[in-house]
Amino acid sequence: MNNNYIEEELQKLEENHLIRDERIFESPQLPKSIIDSKEYLLFSSSNYLSLGENKEILESVKDKIESMGLGSGGSRLTTGSHKVHKDLERSLAEFIGYENSLVYSSGFMANLGFLTAICNDETIVFSDEKNHASIIDGIRLSKSKVEVYKHLDFRDLEEKLKKYPNKNKVLVSDGVFSMDGDILPLDEFCRLGEKYNALTYVDDAHGFGVLGENGKGITEIYNTYPDVMLVTFSKALGASGAALLTSNLMRNYLYNTSREFIFSTSISPIDTLIISESLNYIQSNKKNINKLKDNVSYLKKKLEENNFDIGGNSHIIPIKVGNEKRAQEIFKKLMDSGIFLSIIRFPAVPKNEAILRVTPMANHSKEDLDFLLKKLKEFVK
Numbered sequence: 001m002n003n004n005y006i007e008e009e010l011q012k013l014e015e016n017h018l019i020r021d022e023r024i025f026e027s028p029q030l031p032k033s034i035i036d037s038k039e040y041l042l043f044s045s046s047n048y049l050s051l052g053e054n055k056e057i058l059e060s061v062k063d064k065i066e067s068m069g070l071g072s073g074g075s076r077l078t079t080g081s082h083k084v085h086k087d088l089e090r091s092l093a094e095f096i097g098y099e100n101s102l103v104y105s106s107g108f109m110a111n112l113g114f115l116t117a118i119c120n121d122e123t124i125v126f127s128d129e130k131n132h133a134s135i136i137d138g139i140r141l142s143k144s145k146v147e148v149y150k151h152l153d154f155r156d157l158e159e160k161l162k163k164y165p166n167k168n169k170v171l172v173s174d175g176v177f178s179m180d181g182d183i184l185p186l187d188e189f190c191r192l193g194e195k196y197n198a199l200t201y202v203d204d205a206h207g208f209g210v211l212g213e214n215g216k217g218i219t220e221i222y223n224t225y226p227d228v229m230l231v232t233f234s235k236a237l238g239a240s241g242a243a244l245l246t247s248n249l250m251r252n253y254l255y256n257t258s259r260e261f262i263f264s265t266s267i268s269p270i271d272t273l274i275i276s277e278s279l280n281y282i283q284s285n286k287k288n289i290n291k292l293k294d295n296v297s298y299l300k301k302k303l304e305e306n307n308f309d310i311g312g313n314s315h316i317i318p319i320k321v322g323n324e325k326r327a328q329e330i331f332k333k334l335m336d337s338g339i340f341l342s343i344i345r346f347p348a349v350p351k352n353e354a355i356l357r358v359t360p361m362a363n364h365s366k367e368d369l370d371f372l373l374k375k376l377k378e379f380v381k
Contacts, residue, residue: 017324018345028053031364040340041368043358048210049288050363051278052238060277068269080266088276096216098245102254105264107205107232107242108134113260114244119144123168126157130177154188161196175204175218179349181312186222200226209236210315215282215289237278241267291362299360299369306377317358327354333379
């Protein structure tokens, strides 16, 4: 194979300040983490509730792990269903308020698995312009027609819905938008779905475990339930995997038709046990949820007092910095100061609209937050 094309494309990425470097963690994702053999204050992790290193959960898992086996042994339709999978699906559905749920290996696979099973060339999918890449890819693979509506603009969405009175329609949106930190107005979203006889689907990957008094996610804020909702375990629960929350009927359909579910080895019983123990923890202990909310409120207030251009209304805090070159320069200065956070560049955001994506965790101290603020004032202002 001629590698000239690959080399040229990498050179273009380098010239446009879009090359990504791999960072190697040598510790759990703690407020102070070891990355590439150096300690950093970490503000880029989705381990929002600091459960990825929670000792109570780890001890609980250790007591039960010997009876699990190391792997699942196959897909769920062959030999890969363990009692812990079913227990998790039942308890998850009961906690959030659905009839049933179906566990997938990841949020990406769950989005693809739902959209390709439900949508086809006779379906119109209405998708927010800032939806996650896995939603976009799922729509493409489904070969359905897509109407992209302006970000959280329900007037635009309704005008597009009116064009297809007799078509199969699916409304798709993130619950918490991972780059902007915006929260979907779920009640209005579902109202439009009901008015225009469209199935409603919400990816609440970043909301589950965090939003609401009990961490149930976006449904708890609005007391409203889309037809199908995705939650992930790789963020607030500090584990891996995902699930679709829905009706018994829809679960049965997906179980028998979703290729990403049918042809994937199921997540291991050990991983499933970790998820279940994390879920049990947040149901019985609100301490970490409240600590995270307190940290987010504290940091946002400080940033606003210092006139930072921030967005979002959730625990994801985007700080606008402009072009990719400047974003890289700020990132390097923060790294040199012992702070690791995410710079988000094209194609995750539009060109020349790079952001610093700040995600506090429950176990950050006020001193950690103050140090971050001090360095942001030095390098961003």
